[in-house]
Amino acid sequence: MGEIRKGAVKMETRMTGKIIVVGNNIDTDQIYxxxxxxxSDPKEIGTHCLSGVDEKIAENFPEGGIVVAGKNFGCGSSREHAPIALLNMGARAVIADSFARIFFRNSINLGLVLVTCPGISQKVKDGQTLTLDIEKGLITVEETKESYPCDKLGDQAMKILEAGGIKPLMRKRFGK
Known part of the structure; x- marks a missing residue:
């Protein structure tokens, strides 16, 4: 499939962006x-992201935006196209009440930041601006200054994300 994302970006542990909110049980067929x-063109893949939810999401996705979802985001097949589409739509992160296990692992391996925050989908609204502090495990709604604790990522997940994905981490580790 060639290059997976628009360009290697150093992982930020604190990010702010406008959000879109999607529902529960958004499966990989709805994501892509x-x-x-x-x-096979990553840029074109990004233009179809979340079109199974709403065909206009990718077109209207805010630059540097964050996707907020309900429970079980990424359920369904284990296709890697779903996180690739999110990356190439321009999503900086996905925050959800919960994630499907395989989707979570695929996303981290591809360099997409995922954070679990139970109940977040009921506490925020489309178009709000969130600040995600991965190291502190904290999400702040900029408009209201309300903060919510979120799960912290483990050390290995952080190493993978900091490298830009599992392949760049392995290349670095093995000198290739």
Whole structure:
């Protein structure tokens, strides 16, 4: 599939962005519908992100935005196209009440920041601005200054994300 993301970006442990909020049980076919699987250009893949939820999401996604979801985000198939689409749509992170296990692992391995924050989807609204502090495990709604604790990522996940994904980490580790 070639390059996975728009360009290697140093991982930020504190990020602020406008949000879009999607519901519960958003599966990988809604994140990146199967009818687009033949596309190999990452930029074009990003234009179809979340089109199974709303065809206009990618087109209207705020620059540097964050996706907020309900429970079980990324359920369904284990296709890596879903996190690749989110990265290439421009999502800086995905914050959800909970994630499907395989999607979570695939996303971290591809360099997409995922943070679990139970109940967050009911506490925020589309278009608000959130600040995510990964190291502190804290999400702040900029408009209201309300803060919510979130799960911290483990050391290995942080190492993978800081390297830009599992492949760059392995290349660095093995000198290739």
């Amino acid at each position: 519908p199967g009818c687009y699987l033949a596309i």
